[in-house]
Amino acid sequence: MNVSEESISVERLLDMARHQPDYNHAWPILEVIMEHYMGSPFADDIIRKVNEVKASFRKTGVRASASPASPGNMPRVHVGGRPKRAGTPIYKAFIYEGSSRRVQLLCQALKSLGWIAKETELQLFVDLFGGGESVRLRIVWTGEVNALSELFRRLVSERQLVKLPTGLSLWVMVNGHFWENKSRQEFGNNRLRNTHAPKGDNHTINHLVNLLDMTQSMDEIRATLESQR
Numbered sequence: 001m002n003v004s005e006e007s008i009s010v011e012r013l014l015d016m017a018r019h020q021p022d023y024n025h026a027w028p029i030l031e032v033i034m035e036h037y038m039g040s041p042f043a044d045d046i047i048r049k050v051n052e053v054k055a056s057f058r059k060t061g062v063r064a065s066a067s068p069a070s071p072g073n074m075p076r077v078h079v080g081g082r083p084k085r086a087g088t089p090i091y092k093a094f095i096y097e098g099s100s101r102r103v104q105l106l107c108q109a110l111k112s113l114g115w116i117a118k119e120t121e122l123q124l125f126v127d128l129f130g131g132g133e134s135v136r137l138r139i140v141w142t143g144e145v146n147a148l149s150e151l152f153r154r155l156v157s158e159r160q161l162v163k164l165p166t167g168l169s170l171w172v173m174v175n176g177h178f179w180e181n182k183s184r185q186e187f188g189n190n191r192l193r194n195t196h197a198p199k200g201d202n203h204t205i206n207h208l209v210n211l212l213d214m215t216q217s218m219d220e221i222r223a224t225l226e227s228q229r
Contacts, residue, residue, distance in 0.1 A: 014049055023057045027100075030054070034099040034214070047214055051097040054131075090176030092165035094156075095131035098214040103129050106211045113204065115143030117181070128177060129162065142181040146195035147205065148174065154209045161212045 013033050020026040030050050096103060107125040110116040116125075117140040124137060141148050152174050155162040164173060171189040180187050198205075210221050 010046060010049075014053060017053050018056065023054075026053065026057065031099060031101070047098070054097060090168065090173060091133045092168055092173075093127060093132055094129045094173060095163040095165065096129035096161065096212060097131075097163075098161070098212060100126050100130075102212050102214070106208060109208055109211065110143075113143065115147060116140065117142055131163075131165070138177055138179045138186075140181055140184070141178045141187075144198060144201075145180070145187055145191065146198045147201050148178060148187070149192045149195040150197045150201075151205050151208055154205060155212065159209055159213065161209065 010033055013029055017026040017029040017033075020029070030053060033046060033050055103126050104122060107116070107120065107122055111118050111120065120139055121137075125139065128139065152162075152170060156164060156170050164170060168176075169189075171192045174192055175186050175189050178187065179185065207221065210216055
């Protein structure tokens, strides 16, 4: 389906997305809206409306993290509350309601920094922020543990760009989705919670967080990055 944002109003695009049979079909339309209208005077209102459409699919049990490249019929496994023992997988994903292209940029940036394994599958990383139950494997974190903790602390607690699924805390989520590089084991909730912010990586982490801030254009992010060099 080819959608021209120049010839179709945003309200009509939203209505088209609402009436799709599943999120796989609605996703390309929502991406057109998010990418085209960011930076406009109406951006905040458009983000709210797009998120309402995403939430409607989530309420009906349709994965809001799916994209056309994702397998759509994966088995659903419900793991709620705190894990009973170490190593219990977490199937709930973080909830990010912005453009998936921003998540792709975050993945690429983390690979460039050497903070996640270069062989990390892009779709796996995107699904990690999709709000569904689609995360199948843990991501290998090759950077310092304090950078991992600080990145998610800012994304979730400080800037509130990313939300947590009901019943799961920040450190349970981070611990359940990442492996330590050397040991290929989980970091542990207490270790993640008790780290100190890495002073030398402060600007880098700010840049990574800004990638998911839909109120900032990519030009603004690039300009900020250049001014910090």
